[in-house]
Amino acid sequence: METITKPGSSPGRKVNRIGLERTDYRGGVSTLCAGCGHDSISSQIMTAAFELSLKPEQIIKLSGIGCSSKSPAYFLGRSHGFNAIHGRMPAVATGATLANRKLLAIGVSGDGDTGSIGIGHFKHMVRRNIPLVYIIENNGVYGLTKGQFSATADIGQKLKHAGINELPPMDLCMEAIIAGCGFVARSFAGDAKQVRQLLKAAMSFKGTAVIDIISPCVTFNNAEDSTKSYPYGKANEEPLHEIGFVPKYEEIVVDYDPGTVKEVELHDGSVIQLRKLDRDYDPTNKVEALRLLEEAQANREFITGLIYFNEDRPSFPEVMRLPEKPLAELQEEDLRPPKEALEAIMSGLM
Structure with missing residues (x-):
């Protein structure tokens, strides 16, 4: 990050490599409840995009229905946006990314939008490996409709108006891994640094990158015994590793002791640095990732970090062998076969 004087601004204002200030990545004023974890996530999306020097005009924001799906209005106001119907955002993302491969797609969903009405669309999006940063703002409750249980609610959880949840929770990271997702992570909205580093890595990944972020609902689900609350997250978060992200245009410097860092290189040359903490964990081992999630759920552990990478x-778009030139930029002469080609096809049918 360099500091220069931008015309019309005060001296020393920080701008990124494309000359934009962080304020250029803002959206509208949030109307969510004060203290909502979703606002913290929005803030880190803006910071990650600013630090990576992403062009807002080359980003498309996508969402469905719910408190989480309102949040794209609060960041990247200069980017494209599409608010889909409940649970159908993955289908819209599929169309958008196939039509224009140059766009960076950022989808924001919730545990209900993803795990309930949208679970089928979510699983097939992951199966197809749509190039999309898919953020799940997970609070275990339907906040927009006044506090019903979602598919990720803890078994035995109590809510004032909904009573006691008798059903086991769905682990959306596990669902993503089983469906073939190559980038699966979990974080906590209160851990801004980890969220930001995971977002940067996801934004540089070429396929579907799922980040399940526990984002407490301060109005309906913030009891200390809920695994989706701020008190529980602060007291029980157990990071797998310390995450660093080095973009391809920066010199790669490792300042940790030998043997303590695992480097994961992305296709564009960027590097994720995973510094081991208490666990000797390999995020490229699919069986180990599933075992970790099973154990964490059984023990009510709050494991965060990059859980699986492949x-x-x-x-x-690569499977479909799409041209590098976006379909959205093709002209009529590129799309309409000439008369001679059609005649040749017809003659072959006679």
Whole structure:
């Protein structure tokens, strides 16, 4: 990050590599409840985009229905946006990313929008490996409709108006891994640094990157015994590793002791640095990732970090062999076969 004087601004204002200030990545004023974890996530999306020097005009924001799906209005106001119907955002993202491969797609969903009405669309989006940063703002409750249980609510959880939840929770990270997702992470809205580093890595990934972020609902689900609350998250978060992200245009410097860092290189040359903490954990081992999630759920542990990584799968545009030039930029003469071609096809049918 360099500091220069931008015309019309005060001396020493920080701008990124494309000459934009962080304020250029803002959106509208949030109407969510004061203290909502979703606002913290929005703030880190803006910071990550600013620090990576992303062009707002080359980003498309996508969402469904719910408190989480309102939040794209509060960041990247200069970017494209599409608010889909409940649970159908993955289908819209599929169309947008196939039509224009140059766009960076950021989808924001919730535990209900993803795990309930949208679970089928979510699983097939992951299966196809759509190039999309898919953020789940997970609070275990339907906040927009006044506090019903969602598919990720803890078994035995009590809510004032909904009573006691008798059903086991769905682990959306596990669902993503089983469906073939190559980038699966979990974080906590109160851990701004970890959220920001995971977002940067996800924004540089070529396929579907799922980040399940526990984002407490301060109005309906903030009891200390809820695994989706601020008190529980602060007291029980157990990071797998310390995460660093080095963009491809910066010199890669490792300042940790030998043997303590695992480097994961992305296709564009950027590097995720995973510094081991208490666990000797390999995020490229799929079986180990599923075992970790099973154990964490059984023990009510709040494991955060990069849970699974696999960049070997081609993205859906690559599978479809789409040209580098976006379909959205093709002219009529590129799309309409000439008369001679149509005549040749017809003659072959006679």
